Amino acid sequence: xxxxxxxxxxxxxxxxxxxxxxxxxxxxxxxxxxxxxxxxxxxxxxxxxxxxxxxxxxxxxxxxxxxxxxxxxxxxxxxxxxxxxxxxxxxxxxxxxxxxxx
Numbered sequence: 001x002x003x004x005x006x007x008x009x010x011x012x013x014x015x016x017x018x019x020x021x022x023x024x025x026x027x028x029x030x031x032x033x034x035x036x037x038x039x040x041x042x043x044x045x046x047x048x049x050x051x052x053x054x055x056x057x058x059x060x061x062x063x064x065x066x067x068x069x070x071x072x073x074x075x076x077x078x079x080x081x082x083x084x085x086x087x088x089x090x091x092x093x094x095x096x097x098x099x100x101x102x
Contacts, residue, residue, distance in 0.1 A: 012045050015045040016042075016043045017041070017042040018040070018041055019039065019040040020038065020039045021036060021037070021038040021039075022038070023035070023036045030062060030063045030064075031060070031061065031063075033058070033061075034057075034058075034059045035057070035059075036057045038053075038055045039053070039054055039055075040052070040053040040055075049083065050082065050083040051081070052080070052081045052082075053079070053080050053081075054078070055077065055078040055079070056076070057075070057076045058075045059072070059074050060072070060073050
């Protein structure tokens, strides 16, 4: 790759994202719950900008028999795995501008 190279084209790609979610819920007059799990895979326009996320959420609500108290619990864990780009755009700009003076 020399002075005629398109450095932006060399470091970019078509960005694509997809997400999958699965949810269960139920309950009765005094107790209800909802559980959700999700997965997201995002490929950014930068060649090294991949990102994967795994998450879940669990909610439960319960009201006492006399209706005096309502108890709630929520848990929301999330794991994010990303491939961080280290100055890929600034490096491309620098190479492009360096080649402009050749």
